[in-house]
Structure formats: C-alpha cells, structure tokens
Amino acid sequence: xxxxxxxxxxxxxxxxxxxxxxxxxxxxxxxxxxxxxxxxxxxxxxxxxxxxxxxxxxxxxxxxxxxxxxxxxxxxxxxxxxxxxxxxxxxxxxxxxxxxxxxxxxxxxxxxxxxxxxxxxxxxxxxxxxxxxxxxxxxxxxxxxxxxxxxxxxxxxxxxxxxxxxxxxxxxxxxxxxxxxxxxxxxxxxxxxxxxxxxxxxxxx
Numbered sequence: 001x002x003x004x005x006x007x008x009x010x011x012x013x014x015x016x017x018x019x020x021x022x023x024x025x026x027x028x029x030x031x032x033x034x035x036x037x038x039x040x041x042x043x044x045x046x047x048x049x050x051x052x053x054x055x056x057x058x059x060x061x062x063x064x065x066x067x068x069x070x071x072x073x074x075x076x077x078x079x080x081x082x083x084x085x086x087x088x089x090x091x092x093x094x095x096x097x098x099x100x101x102x103x104x105x106x107x108x109x110x111x112x113x114x115x116x117x118x119x120x121x122x123x124x125x126x127x128x129x130x131x132x133x134x135x136x137x138x139x140x141x142x143x144x145x146x147x148x149x150x151x152x153x154x155x156x157x158x159x160x161x162x163x164x165x166x167x168x169x170x171x172x173x174x175x176x177x178x179x180x181x182x183x184x185x186x187x188x189x190x191x192x193x194x195x196x197x198x199x200x201x202x203x204x205x
Contacts, residue, residue, distance in 0.1 A: 030048075032051075032091075034049040034058045035089075045091060063087075068101055075108070075109065076103035076107060077102050080100075083159060083160050085160065092159065098153070099154075100153070109168075111163050111164060116157045117157045119156075121155075123153055126144065126150060170182065179194060
C-alpha cells in the first residue's frame with residue numbers, strides 16, 4: 001500500500017512538473033523561422049515563412065535607431081519599436097528592441113510588458129527610471145545622468161513583448177471599468193474617479 005502511494009505521489013509530481021515546463025515559451029527547433037505575416041495559420045506567434053523563400057533581407061532592418069525622433073506631443077516622448085511586427089526575422093528568437101526619445105520633462109508613462117523582461121540603457125541625458133514590484137509594490141528607482149538630450153534603448157526578452165499603459169488600462173478601457181469598482185479599488189471619492197476618467201478621455205480621444 002505504501003509503495004502504491006509513493007508511486008501515485010511520484011506520478012503526480014511528474015505531472016505537475018510537466019505542466020510547469022509547457023507553460024514556458026518553447027525553444028527554437030530550427031536556425032530561423034522568419035514570420036509569414038500573410039499566413040492564415042494561427043499559432044502562438046507567427047507561422048514560419050517557407051525556408052526556400054527566405055532571403056538575406058529578412059535578417060536586416062533599417063531601423064535608423066541612431067536618428068532622433070519627434071517628441072512634440074502631450075507626453076514629450078517617442079517610442080520606436082523593433083519587434084517581430086517590424087522585423088519578421090525575429091520570430092521565435094525571443095528578443096526585441098526599442099528606442100525612447102524624451103523632450104525636457106518628457107515621460108514614458110508607467111507601463112508593463114506582459115510577455116517580457118526589459119533592460120533599459122540610458123544613452124544620453126538624464127532620466128528618472130525604475131520599476132515597481134508585485135504586491136506589496138516596492139519602488140526601485142534611480143536618476144541616471146549623462147550630458148546630452150535624453151535617449152534610452154530597451155532590450156526586451158520577447159519577439160512581441162506587448163505593452164499595457166497603466167493609465168490607459170484603468171481609465172480608457174473599452175468598455176470602461178465601472179466607476180464604482182475603481183472608487184472602491186482606489187479608496188477615493190467617486191467624484192474624483194469621475195473627474196480623472198473625464199480628463200483622460202478629453203485629453204486622449
């Protein structure tokens with residue numbers, strides 16, 4: 001009876017481990033898998049282009065990351081992405097890049113990348129950067145100094161990291177989150193939530 005119980009426990013542990021393993025993105029099983037953006041096949045990512053149709057051009061992208069971008073907007077920043085959507089050769093390789101330009105006092109709003117870890121390098125200027133942990137939400141931040149207008153570059157551990165801007169998710173979702181829910185979640189008066197939501201829509205739509 002004891003050996004049967006141990007066997008069952010071992011089987012459950014193996015099953016649990018297997019479930020944990022398949023939760024991760026699979027490693028590439030070939031040298032490359034250039035994304036076929038026109039394929040009708042729907043997979044977790046993009047279907048591979050026929051290797052016979054792949055050329056050198058699929059592995060080069062004139063992103064012009066050395067050129068400053070226009071930051072004349074309400075946020076005073078401009079994010080230039082280079083992920084699988086712009087560069088099909090990155091498909092299945094688990095990497096992407098971004099260039100962020102900042103005007104004086106510009107901001108890249110608080111956000112999360114649901115499918116990636118981000119490594120930010122400040123190339124020029126002075127930036128206040130940081131991140132907040134999961135609950136109980138500890139802030140780690142630092143002012144990084146350089147001597148020119150602010151430019152940063154991000155490396156992300158996903159071919160398509162996604163981005164969720166916190167303010168937009170909370171106040172600009174479609175359909176909108178109930179104000180009663182937001183009032184209770186933020187523990188503030190409902191009229192403040194009403195005002196914040198109206199300001200967000202007035203300034204962004």
